[in-house]
Amino acid sequence: MLAAERREHLLALLARTGKIVAKDVAADLGISEDSVRRDLRDLAAEGLCQRVYGGALPASPAVVDYDARRAVAPEGKRKVAAVAAALVRPGSSLILDGGTTALAVAQALPQELTCTVITHSPTIATALIDHPGAELFLLGGRVFKHSAVTCGAAAVEAAQNVSAELCLLGVTGVHPEAGLTTADADEAAMKRALAARAADTYILASFEKIGTASPYRVLPWEKITGLITDADPHDTVIGRLRALGVKTLTAE
Amino acid sequence: MLAAERREHLLALLARTGKIVAKDVAADLGISEDSVRRDLRDLAAEGLCQRVYGGALPASPAVVDYDARRAVAPEGKRKVAAVAAALVRPGSSLILDGGTTALAVAQALPQELTCTVITHSPTIATALIDHPGAELFLLGGRVFKHSAVTCGAAAVEAAQNVSAELCLLGVTGVHPEAGLTTADADEAAMKRALAARAADTYILASFEKIGTASPYRVLPWEKITGLITDADPHDTVIGRLRALGVKTLTAE
DNA sequence: AAGATACATGCAGAATCGCGCAACAACCGG
DNA sequence: CCGGTTGTTGCGCGATTCTGCATGTATCTT
Structure with a gap:
């Protein structure tokens, strides 16, 4: 290593x-x-x-x-979340990852928007409980406490039984060579399982994730539809990603 | 630590x-x-x-x-929860229902107690995330927003795959004739499914539930091991329950 | 006033730390 | 290709720090 x-x-x-x-x-x-x-x-x-x-x-x-993090999402995450939330069509279904950025997406979903949200994060589920339009489906399994999501065999299996138009995934690292990475192997597997159940998969990555890498690979570039970030579109790393054929949605 | x-x-x-x-x-x-x-x-x-x-x-x-203080459970629920938490043996596994009283139980579990907690409540799961000793298993399914737990066929099915020594159930009504009742049919079914997977089932009922009834029957008296309440042991309703053979643990 | 509870202190065992050393691999100029 | 240099890694050892227990003292309760 x-x-x-x-x-x-x-x-x-x-x-x-x-x-x-x-x-x-x-x-x-x-x-x-x-x-x-x-x-x-x-x-x-x-x-x-x-x-x-x-x-x-x-x-x-x-x-x-x-609690503090939940209360106030940093500016960058809020902007990314707003762009992501706009991708959710009324009446459609959405697979939403765990993590703080995904939580910001949940908070950014319009109250009246009717949609189905599938998640493996009890935190996300709790946040959406008083969201009148959202039908909620929680994927069960062993709870991985460090990131407050369910992981492991049971959770992956549960994910096989759902499908959706859109999947929004958070990662901890976005790097041209290392790819999309996260800090835990089980979590990476779970993210793969989620992405596989959706027609389109977008990655949520606020600027501080761009150009960094974590130990475990999540998905190859071909498997994702696009990247949502608030990083400068003229950033060299972003440029290299675009050269690799990665579609990037920039949050302003 | x-x-x-x-x-x-x-x-x-x-x-x-x-x-x-x-x-x-x-x-x-x-x-x-x-x-x-x-x-x-x-x-x-x-x-x-x-x-x-x-x-x-x-x-x-x-x-x-x-906010934190407001979140603290009322005195009665706390006392019931303390008695319930004391029933959990180190290393054992526990099926914990949703609801505020169950949440109080989660908060009453000693930090260092090593145990497995199985729940269908994302709220309970979230509350136990920074509980170092607890292994968490979340039962997935459609989220019933009114009480913030998973319910329905998928949740009941998920419950079939677990088992535990102890199950702690909350109800909304405890009445000598009407029995143990709750306000939703799906929820009642889920509670039955949970109770069926544990060796012992105790009902959590702070005093204001005693003597009241809701539309849907949860379990017959024979199926439960006991009732944990902070109601006066000399209360007439408690007396009638005891006459029915219900073991009551009184929280002081 | 007496018993119970909480406290400070000293001590021993265990865990952790920092440092020096040697082995090893990567690198580099010739 | 080769020898020297540099940087990293793991190990051993003595020093330091932490933790729980025992003991005697202080403080609270009844």
Whole structure:
């Protein structure tokens, strides 16, 4: 495993779970605790995390506060979510991924819009409960706590029984070579299963995801219909993606 | 659990509830009171809390999150929930119904209790996400928005694939003649399906439910192991239930 | 005043840390 | 192709930190 890749993994883990236990990560990745500690020391030196006895915590404590994050989606995510929500036609059905960006999409759906929302995120489901027009279908399974979605065999199986016009997926990394990536293998598999059940699949990626990569590949470029982002259309990475044939919808 | 993480937890708890009882937190987190006391001493030294006999109070008074306080269950439900939570053995699995009383049970489960919680409520699942010891399994299906749980054929089918030692069910009515009742037929069916998958089934019913009835029958008395309530044990309705052979656990 | 509860302190075992060292691979100029 | 350089990784070791228990003291309750 590449050192830089490992550091990405650590940051992703930190962002998702709010903590890192050096011992556990070392065991998970099959490397020594020393390497993990060294990485954490470096990341802390760059101000990307806070080193504590036994592991590390996020540099900004608010990052993991789910309620706070839920309350106010960052500007970028809101813009991406607005564009995504506009893709949902009245009466159609939508497969909506978990994560904060997808949550922003749920909040951006017009109240009167009648549609069917299929999701594997209890958080998304909860957010849409007082949404009068939305019919909700929840995909069950083991709950992957770090990102608050159901994952694993049962969830993938449940996904086989649904289908929809549109699928909106969040990822943690969008990179020309590495592709669309996320921080967990099970989650990547679940996202693939969701995308496979929809006619069109769009990726939600606010600008900070562009040009970054996480350990696990989600989908090849051919399998997606387009990318929704608020990154500058003239950004070099965006340019390279376009050259690869990726359709990009820019949120202004 | 990381030491620094524990301190974060204490501060968060302090901000949310406005007080910390060393004994309770130690029990919740499965650590010794000494550690809690040491943490509180350190936090107080940094001016982040005010140390008092038995626990701690916020350094700056009156900064309690009122939303959080409003979310706290009424006294009766909390007492019922505490008794119910005490029935969950470490390492066992639990089927937990939706509803506010069940939510109170989720909140009453000790943080460090390792158990498997199976639920059809996205709300319950969300509430247990930052519960380190709990393995979560969510039963999917169409979301019945009125009570924020999954219902219907798919949900009942999903329930067939799980089983547990204990099932805790909420109802809206407990009446000697009408039996255990609820307001929706699909929901009643779902509750039956859940109860059928557990060795023991207890009904959660705070005192205001006792003696009332709703349109749809959930279960006959024979199918339940007992009733958990905070109603007066000498109440006439409770007496009649006992005469019917219903075991009642009284929450004090 | 007496018992119960909470507290501070000291101690021992365990976990974690930082540092130096050696092995190893990648890289680079000749 | 080759030897030197550089950077990374894992391991060992002593130092540091954390944690739970035991003990004696302080504080609260009845």
